[in-house]
Amino acid sequence: xxxxxLRNLKKSIKKSVxxxxxxxxxxxxxxxxxxxxxxxxxxEEIIIAVLHLLSQEKTGFVLNKMIRxxxxxxxxNNEGQLYMFLHRLEQKGYVETNWKEDDEKYYRVTNKGxxxxxxxxxxxxxxxxxxxxxxxx
Amino acid sequence: xxxREQENVExxxxxxxxxxxxxxxxxxxxDLYGQDTLQLVYSYVKNKEIAEDLTQEIxxxxxxxxxxFNRKAKLKTWLWRIAxxxxxDYLRSWHxxxxxxxxxxxxxxxSLREDVENKVIQQEEDEQLASAVMELPDIYRExxxxxxFEEHPxxxxxxxxxxxxxxxxxxxxxxxxxxxxxxxx
Numbered sequence: 001x002x003x004x005x006l007r008n009l010k011k012s013i014k015k016s017v018x019x020x021x022x023x024x025x026x027x028x029x030x031x032x033x034x035x036x037x038x039x040x041x042x043x044e045e046i047i048i049a050v051l052h053l054l055s056q057e058k059t060g061f062v063l064n065k066m067i068r069x070x071x072x073x074x075x076x077n078n079e080g081q082l083y084m085f086l087h088r089l090e091q092k093g094y095v096e097t098n099w100k101e102d103d104e105k106y107y108r109v110t111n112k113g114x115x116x117x118x119x120x121x122x123x124x125x126x127x128x129x130x131x132x133x134x135x136x137x
Numbered sequence: 138x139x140x141r142e143q144e145n146v147e148x149x150x151x152x153x154x155x156x157x158x159x160x161x162x163x164x165x166x167x168d169l170y171g172q173d174t175l176q177l178v179y180s181y182v183k184n185k186e187i188a189e190d191l192t193q194e195i196x197x198x199x200x201x202x203x204x205x206f207n208r209k210a211k212l213k214t215w216l217w218r219i220a221x222x223x224x225x226d227y228l229r230s231w232h233x234x235x236x237x238x239x240x241x242x243x244x245x246x247x248s249l250r251e252d253v254e255n256k257v258i259q260q261e262e263d264e265q266l267a268s269a270v271m272e273l274p275d276i277y278r279e280x281x282x283x284x285x286f287e288e289h290p291x292x293x294x295x296x297x298x299x300x301x302x303x304x305x306x307x308x309x310x311x312x313x314x315x316x317x318x319x320x321x322x
Contacts, residue, residue, distance in 0.1 A: 002317045005266055006285045012263035013286055017271055021179055023171035027189060031167065031196045035160060074201060081205070 044120070046072055050085075051117040054095060057108035060086060089113070163200045170213055171196075173287070174220055180282045181224035183271065191227055195220045210296060214289075217297045221279070228275065269319045277312035280305055 046067070053066050064075060064082055075082040086107055089095040094113035098106045109117070174195060179188040199219055206215055227233055270281055283294045295302045 002313050002320070005262075005320070006281070006313070006316075008263050009266060009270065009281070009285045012267040013270070016264045016267045018176050018179065021175055021185060021188070023167075023175045023192065027175075027193065028164075028167050028171065031193050032160075032164065034193070034197055035163060035200050078202075 046074060046085075047089075048117065048120055050089070051094065051109050051113050051120075054107050054109040054113070057098065057106040059104050059106055063107065159200060159203050162203060163196060166199065166212070166216065167196060170216060174216070177217065177220055177282070177287075178224055180271070180278065180286075181221075181275070182227065187227075191223060195223050198223060211293075214293050214296060218299070221298055265320060266316075269316055272319075273312060273315060277308055277315060280308045281312045281316070284309060 049067055049070055049072060050063065053063055058066070060079075060083055063086075064079055067082075068076065086095060090097055090107075094110060094116055095107050096110050098108065100106055171192070175188055175192045178191045178195070179185065182188050182191065195216075199216055202219070206212065210218075270278060273281065279298060280294065283289050283297065284291070289297070291302050291305055295305050298305070300308075
């Protein structure tokens with residue numbers, strides 16, 4: 001009985017509740033312009049920045065502050081994501097970690113990471129991705 | 138037919154994703170799902186201006202996290218999960234709760250309901266249904282909306298709202314009971 005009526009829900013909500021609700025071109029343009037001014041960097045640029053910064057060992061907290069200072073906002077309010085990313089780099093052997101007495105985890109780039117970095121910087125303009133291996137989970 | 142089209146859309150979007158043209162992906166997503174997103178958001182916040190603002194934020198959020206999309210879910214399902222979370226965050230926010238309190242003080246608790254009801258031409262049975270659904274408590278309204286209005290399978294709903302399937306089923310059942318009571322009073 002109620003199931004029968006609910007079959008009309010689509011029609012009824014569209015006719016009434018949603019009748020003056022439209023996602024317009026104007027809405028689209030607003031979003032587009034906001035996106036284009038945001039300084040969101042591609043994942044490749046982030047990898048370069050991170051490997052660069054980790055040539056001297058740092059905690060995740062300090063690293064996060066420094067990449068933000070470079071205008072990379074991807075991990076703003078989303079630090080967990082940065083740690084997951086660091087974990088991935090570690091598993092692939094580009095970064096190593098070290099626990100210090102103060103109970104903090106420090107990250108530092110490995111030789112393998114350095115090689116990747118110099119390779120990446122050489123062809124950072126080309127579209128062929130050095131980072132395919134990292135990007136593909 | 139519709140299913141096939143959807144698949145093609147998903148395929149082509151995934152290709153664009155591979156090419157890392159994130160702006161193109163978002164533009165396509167707005168074309169395809171903009172209206173549905175706005176409606177979904179409205180079903181949570183029941184206010185046109187706020188729904189428009191939140192929809193904007195959702196697409197920006199989506200753009201930011203596109204690199205996390207793992208292609209296990211459909212792109213739309215993934216977007217829905219972001220949207221649902223964003224709406225719930227808003228409903229839990231300080232801003233919303235304070236606005237609501239102020240609202241209630243100024244206009245009495247019935248104001249929100251009246252907004253919805255005014256839009257609805259009361260007599261028609263169909264529209265009574267719409268208004269009854271909009272008045273359901275959040276947790277019941279969302280499952281009714283996703284299941285009957287958007288016609289998603291239970292499995293996808295469970296992913297979108299991050300609840301196990303049995304809970305979704307139980308809420309659907311309870312929601313129907315509530316609707317029945319209200320409509321048959």
